[in-house]
Amino acid sequence: MSTTENAARVLKTLKDEEWRTLAGLERASSGYGTPDLGRLSRMSRLPPERVRFATDALEKRGLAMRKGQGFVLSRTGVEAMALKDYVKKDLIFALGAIIAKGKESDVYEALTEEGTKYALKLYKIGRISFTSVRKKRVLESAQFRSWMTANYDAAKREYHALRKLDGLSKSFPKVISYSRSTVLLEQLSGVRLSQRPEIEDPDSMLRTILGLMRTAFAKAGLVNADLSEYNILTDGAMVWLIDWPQAVDASHPNATELLMHDVKAVSTFFKRAYGVESDSDSSFGYVTGRNASLE
Numbered sequence: 001m002s003t004t005e006n007a008a009r010v011l012k013t014l015k016d017e018e019w020r021t022l023a024g025l026e027r028a029s030s031g032y033g034t035p036d037l038g039r040l041s042r043m044s045r046l047p048p049e050r051v052r053f054a055t056d057a058l059e060k061r062g063l064a065m066r067k068g069q070g071f072v073l074s075r076t077g078v079e080a081m082a083l084k085d086y087v088k089k090d091l092i093f094a095l096g097a098i099i100a101k102g103k104e105s106d107v108y109e110a111l112t113e114e115g116t117k118y119a120l121k122l123y124k125i126g127r128i129s130f131t132s133v134r135k136k137r138v139l140e141s142a143q144f145r146s147w148m149t150a151n152y153d154a155a156k157r158e159y160h161a162l163r164k165l166d167g168l169s170k171s172f173p174k175v176i177s178y179s180r181s182t183v184l185l186e187q188l189s190g191v192r193l194s195q196r197p198e199i200e201d202p203d204s205m206l207r208t209i210l211g212l213m214r215t216a217f218a219k220a221g222l223v224n225a226d227l228s229e230y231n232i233l234t235d236g237a238m239v240w241l242i243d244w245p246q247a248v249d250a251s252h253p254n255a256t257e258l259l260m261h262d263v264k265a266v267s268t269f270f271k272r273a274y275g276v277e278s279d280s281d282s283s284f285g286y287v288t289g290r291n292a293s294l295e
């Protein structure tokens, strides 16, 4: 069972005091050192005796790990809190099947009570191997802190980038919410462009993509900065530009350089996969808004 499936499973079984201890551990984990029972007791506002019971339960379920006298939160613990957050806000009701397993994230289907399907993206940048940790018992709190920072920040950055893009086009995924290392997105259909699916009109699709980059740049002030056939989904007619955590502001000193890089990545792919010819100077002039139209 994956950490996420485990997190979903414990959702209904965790007691209130265990949730409070988990939340206390999360707050304590952003500071220095490894929080011990005394600190956890203060952070969760529970008597030390209750915290002792709660940490035993959290440890047994893989939500926290003991390190010396202290405790370290696990990825399952983080994801359990995120899931609980969405459930509490009535955003989701259940976790569905896995949609994709990437290098930097896992994407799961998440269901609302009405049966709407969302996509839940859970970041796992710099994955910590908790199995080896359990064996060696050497997970450093600093190691967890840096994992936490990287993944919480990525989720937050992707959420804010997608909020800026909201309403500009149906080709930018709608973002519902974010929590901890996760973002909740509208679920898209389609496959990655890298799979080279059959496309009705490749030439026009490339133009559409360049038009979307132009919109993101001019109207949202954003450059994706990691655009390629791997971060574009399509159903053959529609396209969606996904994966925005590394997006940079149009005012960033390297913004135009990164935009040029995105333009080249996409144009090169369309030439290689579909034989579409394009002029990179003209395309670049168009996405930056220098040229009114594509030649």
Ligand SMILES: Nc1ncnc2c1ncn2[C@@H]1O[C@H](COP(=O)(O)OP(=O)(O)OP(=O)(O)O)[C@@H](O)[C@H]1O
Binding pocket: 099, 100, 101, 102, 103, 104, 105, 106, 107, 119, 121, 173, 185, 186, 187, 188, 189, 192, 230, 231, 242, 243, 244
């Ligand atoms: N909103 C969505 N709806 C449906 N599927 C999605 C959605 N967002 C992402 N996916 C699926 O998850 C995959 C990975 O998403 P994304 O590119 O955002 O994450 P990533 O961390 O960059 O993953 P990778 O390391 O594989 O590139 C996508 O290629 C797609 O198959």
Ligand SMILES: [Mg+2]
Binding pocket: 102, 230, 231, 243
């Ligand atoms: Mg990606």
